[in-house]
Amino acid sequence: MRTxxxxxxxxxxxxxxxxxxxxxxxxxxxxxxNVEVDILLAYEVGHAIRAxxxxxxxxxxxxxxxx
Amino acid sequence: MLGPLARFxxxxxxxxxxxxxxxxxxxxxxxxxxxxxxLRGTIVLACAALDALNEExxxxxxxxxxxxxxxxxxxxxxxxxxxxxxxLRRPAGPPLGTRAREHLRWMTxxxxxxxxxxxxxxxxxALPSPAPRSS
Numbered sequence: 001m002r003t004x005x006x007x008x009x010x011x012x013x014x015x016x017x018x019x020x021x022x023x024x025x026x027x028x029x030x031x032x033x034n035v036e037v038d039i040l041l042a043y044e045v046g047h048a049i050r051a052x053x054x055x056x057x058x059x060x061x062x063x064x065x066x067x
Numbered sequence: 068m069l070g071p072l073a074r075f076x077x078x079x080x081x082x083x084x085x086x087x088x089x090x091x092x093x094x095x096x097x098x099x100x101x102x103x104x105x106l107r108g109t110i111v112l113a114c115a116a117l118d119a120l121n122e123e124x125x126x127x128x129x130x131x132x133x134x135x136x137x138x139x140x141x142x143x144x145x146x147x148x149x150x151x152x153x154x155l156r157r158p159a160g161p162p163l164g165t166r167a168r169e170h171l172r173w174m175t176x177x178x179x180x181x182x183x184x185x186x187x188x189x190x191x192x193a194l195p196s197p198a199p200r201s202s
Contacts, residue, residue, distance in 0.1 A: 009177045042082075
């Protein structure tokens with residue numbers, strides 16, 4: 001399943017590695033509103049990952065027992 | 068010196084300022100190619116910021132988890148993450164943070180699969196459940 005985050009990373013790779021070009025040679029279109037959503041997505045993912053790591057290390061480390 | 072989260076927030080602020088620059092320049096008519104490229108650069112910057120944050124958080128979290136015995140239940144599924152866990156479990160060697168950084172510098176922690184591999188399978192953290200759908 002491709003998540004929204006994976007779609008963002010694929011777009012990033014297309015920009016960085018393939019010039020953000022379509023097969024026809026024209027550039028992919030880009031919209032400001034979509035980019036703002038992408039920035040917010042990166043922000044939310046980063047903070048969520050930090051929160052779950054803190055939860056694991058400091059808040060409830062014993063909830064998941066070693067196998 | 069800023070910590071990883073503060074640096075990440077600062078870079079996200081920079082991303083928004085780039086978009087603001089686009090807004091100011093493109094009020095009338097179709098925006099120029101250079102402004103579309105500003106948006107493309109913003110996407111690359113946002114992804115790079117997320118990758119850097121994840122790497123820094125893991126470099127700090129994994130040694131701490133190892134010292135507390137929290138990596139005992141790690142179930143890495145990729146060759147790279149298995150090597151990382153095996154290296155962290157070695158009783159002697161360079162500091163744990165150095166070992167973690169040496170492995171993580173070769174990984175990009177952007178895609179969901181890699182995030183889940185390192186945060187869930189290795190560190191043992193639980194990702195938040197999706198909110199229940201309202202009917």
